[in-house]
Amino acid sequence: MGPVSQAYISLHDTYRRNLKNPVITEKSFEVPPHEKFEKSSYTVATLHEEITGQLKLQSSNHLILGLIPGHRLIDALVKLTGAVPAFSYAFAAFLLALIVRGMIWPLAQKQYLWGRQMSQLAPLVAEIKARYTDKNTGQVRDMQEFNQKVMGLYREYGINPMSGCLPALIQIPYFLLIYQCMVQYRLDFQNGTFLWINPGASAATNGFIAPNLGERDYLLIVIYAASMIVTTLLTPVSDPNNVRQQRMMGLFIAVFFSIAMFFYPLPSAFVLYWVFTNVFATIQMLRAYRMPPPPLVKKVSTAGGVIPPDAPASGNGQAAKTGRPVKHRPKKKK
Numbered sequence: 001m002g003p004v005s006q007a008y009i010s011l012h013d014t015y016r017r018n019l020k021n022p023v024i025t026e027k028s029f030e031v032p033p034h035e036k037f038e039k040s041s042y043t044v045a046t047l048h049e050e051i052t053g054q055l056k057l058q059s060s061n062h063l064i065l066g067l068i069p070g071h072r073l074i075d076a077l078v079k080l081t082g083a084v085p086a087f088s089y090a091f092a093a094f095l096l097a098l099i100v101r102g103m104i105w106p107l108a109q110k111q112y113l114w115g116r117q118m119s120q121l122a123p124l125v126a127e128i129k130a131r132y133t134d135k136n137t138g139q140v141r142d143m144q145e146f147n148q149k150v151m152g153l154y155r156e157y158g159i160n161p162m163s164g165c166l167p168a169l170i171q172i173p174y175f176l177l178i179y180q181c182m183v184q185y186r187l188d189f190q191n192g193t194f195l196w197i198n199p200g201a202s203a204a205t206n207g208f209i210a211p212n213l214g215e216r217d218y219l220l221i222v223i224y225a226a227s228m229i230v231t232t233l234l235t236p237v238s239d240p241n242n243v244r245q246q247r248m249m250g251l252f253i254a255v256f257f258s259i260a261m262f263f264y265p266l267p268s269a270f271v272l273y274w275v276f277t278n279v280f281a282t283i284q285m286l287r288a289y290r291m292p293p294p295p296l297v298k299k300v301s302t303a304g305g306v307i308p309p310d311a312p313a314s315g316n317g318q319a320a321k322t323g324r325p326v327k328h329r330p331k332k333k334k
Contacts, residue, residue: 052187059184070181075188089192089213093269097276100178104171105284112288117159120293125150156298182270189269190214197268210268216261217268224271225258227278234282 064070077092101108132146133139154160182189192213193199197220202211210217232250261271 056187059187062184064177064180064184068177070184074181074185078188085191086193089189089269090194090272093273094276096178097273097280100174101277101280101284104174107170108281108284109288112285116289116293121153121157121159124153128153178273179270182267182273186214186267188214189267192269194272213269213272214267216265217271218262220268220271220275221258221261224261224275224278225254227275228254228258231278231282235285
């Protein structure tokens with residue numbers, strides 16, 4: 001965040017709160033000399049106008065990571081439907097969520113598949129834990145050996161317990177990139193409205209509702225929090241033995257991010273984008289978990305070596321032994 005952006009964030013809330021108070025907005029004050037400010041005397045209104053103009057110019061020419069024109073990307077989506085204030089800006093957030101979700105769809109599918117595989121293995125892990133648990137104390141007697149047995153089970157079925165983290169980590173750069181794009185377009189989002197987000201509703205609620213999509217909207221943050229909580233509760237847990245812990249962790253993350261949004265001046269367009277993303281993610285998750293799971297197939301035998309995919313199986317699921325080949329003697333001709 002550059003100094004111009006910091007100055008805008010520091011001044012903008014004060015300017016909005018006192019917009020109808022000329023005693024504050026029109027009072028002159030001196031500012032120290034600076035290369036970006038030609039004047040030495042400003043009012044709150046004129047300084048806000050000066051900083052806004054500089055930030056808009058800086059944002060329109062800024063390249064994220066020196067490569068990606070974030071402002072122009074969002075602007076292209078807005079102009080795709082004619083830059084209509086009551087539709088185009090919110091629809092751009094919807095399109096962006098749809099595009100990004102489509103790009104990470106395969107990664108999310110792998111993550112959901114991993115979760116289902118871990119759920120299928122959970123009963124076997126529970127059996128191993130029962131064998132190593134002391135009946136008197138309820139604690140695992142030999143944690144090192146227990147972990148080795150569990151890892152051996154994962155290897156036997158060709159499952160990496162950490163592979164579910166990789167798709168989630170890869171999605172983080174997408175999140176940061178979209179955030180930067182939205183912040184670069186923040187001033188232009190002030191031209192857009194969405195349902196209840198409009199100047200009239202903002203004035204009636206004393207700023208609780210944002211006047212436009214470039215400002216922070218508290219009601220939208222509440223909706224975002226609700227979407228996060230619903231998504232967390234609908235997500236099947238990978239380990240049925242730790243349902244409570246996994247649910248609590250998911251709810252903690254949802255509540256933490258929601259509370260943080262109340263104290264950070266995020267454009268409501270970005271929060272709207274995240275609500276759309278949660279909806280798409282929930283739809284994909286429900287679809288993935290309603291499909292029949294692929295059967296677990298052992299990749300490695302307990303004695304070592306790879307089990308061929310077409311090997312005949314015995315009743316316990318392991319490759320069956322067919323015995324030694326029998327030599328058949330040809331019948332003698334009479």
